[in-house]
Amino acid sequence: MRLDIVTIFPDYFAPLQLSLIGKAISDGLLDVRVHDLRDWTHDRHRTVDDTPYGGGAGMVMKPEPWGEALDELLASYRASEADADSQSLPAARPILIVPSPAGHLFSQSMAAEFAVAQTLAFACGRYEGIDRRVVEWASGSFDVREVSLGDYVLNGGEVAALAMIEAIVRLIPGVIGNPESLLEESHSVGSQGLLEYPVYTKPALWRGLRVPDVLLSGHHGRVEQWRRERSRMITEDRRPDLLQ
Numbered sequence: 001m002r003l004d005i006v007t008i009f010p011d012y013f014a015p016l017q018l019s020l021i022g023k024a025i026s027d028g029l030l031d032v033r034v035h036d037l038r039d040w041t042h043d044r045h046r047t048v049d050d051t052p053y054g055g056g057a058g059m060v061m062k063p064e065p066w067g068e069a070l071d072e073l074l075a076s077y078r079a080s081e082a083d084a085d086s087q088s089l090p091a092a093r094p095i096l097i098v099p100s101p102a103g104h105l106f107s108q109s110m111a112a113e114f115a116v117a118q119t120l121a122f123a124c125g126r127y128e129g130i131d132r133r134v135v136e137w138a139s140g141s142f143d144v145r146e147v148s149l150g151d152y153v154l155n156g157g158e159v160a161a162l163a164m165i166e167a168i169v170r171l172i173p174g175v176i177g178n179p180e181s182l183l184e185e186s187h188s189v190g191s192q193g194l195l196e197y198p199v200y201t202k203p204a205l206w207r208g209l210r211v212p213d214v215l216l217s218g219h220h221g222r223v224e225q226w227r228r229e230r231s232r233m234i235t236e237d238r239r240p241d242l243l244q
């Protein structure tokens with residue numbers, strides 16, 4: 001997968017070099033390119049924002065640097081399309097994810113959909129957001145998806161993009177050592193809409209707290225039943241909406 005990120009804060013994405021995602025990059029499963037939006041400004045102050053038409057508080061991201069940044073991504077995609085081309089396949093439209101508090105709610109099924117994309121880009125806004133015409137224009141060349149991480153307010157798209165990228169990349173085949181573990185997780189297809197059961201490891205007695213006996217019994221059937229029960233109890237308590 002090729003993953004491009006456009007932001008005025010490239011440093012936010014330094015953690016992508018770590019752990020599982022860093023390994024996916026060094027294994028060649030993932031090609032991440034982080035771009036500074038200010039590289040596509042032309043004034044002395046590298047200005048990316050301006051006052052909103054119609055008035056109101058805050059600033060809005062100017063369309064011109066975004067237009068030039070996305071033009072350059074598209075040109076770079078075309079330059080590396082030799083790949084799909086050599087198999088005489090039409091290149092799929094690149095996906096442009098625009099984190100937004102007004103977006104569709106991000107979900108595990110979206111992560112799974114994005115994980116099979118060949119080309120993903122993130123447009124991380126700041127201030128009060130990006131001039132609307134950028135998304136309008138980009139829709140001519142990209143499959144544009146405006147997505148929200150959740151119902152709370154962030155200062156920009158960067159933290160949302162990082163979370164989405166982690167959820168997406170761990171689903172790319174080969175990124176996670178044991179793919180069976182993916183199926184049992186909360187919110188995965190195999191979880192049957194339940195949250196995960198509690199987990200324990202050694203020692204069996206710690207600070208006066210014992211691991212439930214059933215988990216030490218070696219009785220696989222009873223372990224399974226206990227885990228299902230606990231999953232259901234926890235889901236009923238914390239996320240009754242998932243049981244509907």
Ligand code: JFB
Nearest residue numbers: 099100125126148149150154155156157160
């Ligand atoms: C995403 C952003 C802002 C307007 C602008 C760009 N779940 C989420 N909450 N907030 C964001 C998000 C996601 N995804 C988010 C992009 C931008 C917030 N801002 C700041 C906050 C409120 N209204 C600018």
